[in-house]
Amino acid sequence: MIQTGRALAMAALTSSLIASAFISPAQALVGGAERDQSALGRAVITIVGSRGNFCSGTLIAPTLVLSAAHCVTPGASYKIVQYDADRQPQLLAVKRVADHPGFNAQGIKAHRASADVALLQLSDPLPGRTTLPLGIPTEPFQAGQSYTIAGIGVAARGDGKSGGTVRSAQLVSTSHPGKLQIRLLDPATNNERPGLGACTGDSGGPVLQQQNGRTIVIGVISWSTGAKSAAGCGGLTGVTPLTLYRDWIVQTAKAWGVNL
DSSP states (O other): OBSTTSOSSOTTSOHHHHHHHTSSOOOOSBSSOEEOOSHHHHHEEEEEETTSOEEEEEEEETTEEEEOGGGSOTTOOEEEEEEOTTSOEEEEEEEEEEEOTTOOHHHHHTTOOOOOOEEEEESSOOTTOOOOOBOOOOSSOOTTOEEEEEEOOOSSTTOGGGOOSOEEEEEEEESOOOSSOEEEEOTTTTTTSOOSBOOTTOTTOEEEEEETTEEEEEEEEEEEOOGGGOSSSSSEEEEEESTTTHHHHHHHHHHTTOOO
């Protein structure tokens, strides 16, 4: 969950407000992260819910989106935001959604490890988009390892209109990273003052690692804190690594007729 004690989704926004806010996409990720127009930027998408929430996701196949389980709460419907040639937002239907059966929402709210992984299937591929390969983090896990995060979230906490453009940043792991959870920070600020990091709307976005010259999706963004672990953004970014969940992703995709 992005921001301590709160759902990542901005429940005050409706899907229509989100769509209008993204007519002129602004920034994403706090701390001055750079806009990403690479293949990574073309693989990260916007997910909006009928209850007004918005999250990030990653295309891991032409019709398959990886995101976070806390982004797809039961009882709501979801759509993908796609822009036409005039940069007008189009809301595209999601065919089906699945979250990992081991997901514990209360655990994520408390920044504890959980199976915060979900899949969304689209009816048709999105034009102009690319996919990213799926993997698991390199072991052994160590503090100081470099990862890239990306998302469409807000650049200013509480300002929904500052979200909508894919941005990315390089962070490093801290504390005791492992198969259950990885915590990232901006090495320039070391969680002592606000720096680069995930914020509202970035949940479900990809966490990537360079492996053998390739950029691999190895986790999803689950939550964030402010500097010195206070409420907010720009301090720690919590990651759910795919080490324990990649098999579920592959098996679920196969059951839906998608081979990864």
